[in-house]
Amino acid sequence: MAERRDEKMSTVVDIQGLSKSFGSHEVLKDINFSVNKGEVVTIIGSSGSGKSTLLRCVNLLEKPSGGQIIYNGENILDDKHNVHQYRKNLGMVFQSFNLFNNHNVLGNCVVGQIKVLKRSKEEAEKVAKKYLHVVGMDAYVEAKPRQLSGGQKQRVAIARALSMEPDVMLFDEPTSALDPEMVGEVLKVMKELAGTGLTMLIVTHEMEFAREVSDRVVFMDKGVIAEEGTPEQIFNAPQKDRTKEFLQRTRK
């Protein structure tokens, strides 16, 4: 009982009955789950299971068709709610990095702080350099995105999101577009971040990583949450047949 109450108090984002359709195609059906403060949650599942769509619904890059997203006790899907105000509390890391091509590394980490958070240039640069140091990219402040490797770009993208000092970090398959030898450097940074108590919601295909870093694993299949539990429960003792099948296929 005590644990439950604790959980409720520290929920960062609470998703209730969320659904999403593209035309007549229902991608997400009645999704209920929440992310608690300091928790690392990974979403796994095969391609087309809706896990990326779910993540993109959380920060409204996709507009949900139904349901509620509760943040700070308010349903942010209400018409009156300001989407831009909400989004600055969520950091997003994309599969394809999406660094701003017209800014250098420092500029990428600074522009949002200045324009959205209205921080001063000095403060913004200080914060940006702090997080660029965390991801090990502080030597590249002047570099343009096209001068960087994929792994370096993704680490800058992580620093850019961290510089906004969000309540929760969303990762949308952050290593899927990387060459195999660069996957390690990004996962290492993410593991370090998980160790600092950062709240993280991660969509990934890296099963070993998910097992190692997660507090909770969500398995999605055909637009619903098929199973949810600790990494031990999901990876060592899955209950549902669909989960077992999926894990068997990924193990080989």
Added chain:
Amino acid sequence: MSIEWIIRIVVEYWPMFLRGAGVTLLIALIGTVFGALIGLLSGVLRTIPMPEKGSKRLLLKVVNLILSAYIEFFRGTPMIVQAMVIFYGAAMAFGYQMDPLIAGIVIVSINTGAYMAEIVRGGIISVDQGQYEAAQAIGMNHVQTMMNVVLPQVIRNILPATGNQFIINIKDTAVLSVISISELFFQTNSIAGNNFRYFESFFVVCIIYFIMTYTVTLILRYIERRMDGPANYVIAGEMDTAEDIKRKTTGA
């Protein structure tokens, strides 16, 4: 003979050529700059995401309709005709003679704006969707996204097309001689009318037009190269020393 006449014409009439070239450049430059600004503004307006309902949606539809009408009308009629209609139309409607130079700048600006609107729209479409998403995810609104992320990239992308437009404008201001603007073509006509040496006079002006357009081309190429910067990024202390290069090239 011809060569002698060409030299005589240059020596005798160079101040007139120079004044004409100045007026031509002035109209073309100001017209291109204003046209590009009209194009950028129209591009931003036409890419505002359509709200699902409400008065804003209606307003945006009306704005889009006006912009489309403007673009189609001014792209679909010859500039020489527009010049006549605007110049004599203004004289009739307001009962006063517009200064021909001002009229010329207005006509070239409006005409260029119609073309630039489409060029800018193409430039905005060509910016990767991920750039918008990253800007939105950081909490930027449409205007912030445009000003800080998209338009700087659009300007780089449309630079060659804008240069093209500038060159077209340098040449097409010749049609403004119909409203007796003393630009380069008009001046040459006067010169030729003075000495009845049509071939020689227009041969000289042909060279002058080419020098102007080719200079613009070279300047724009230089700006493009400056904007792109080098392809590689060297961290301080990581540059190859002379010994490194020697070792690498000798294979030792």
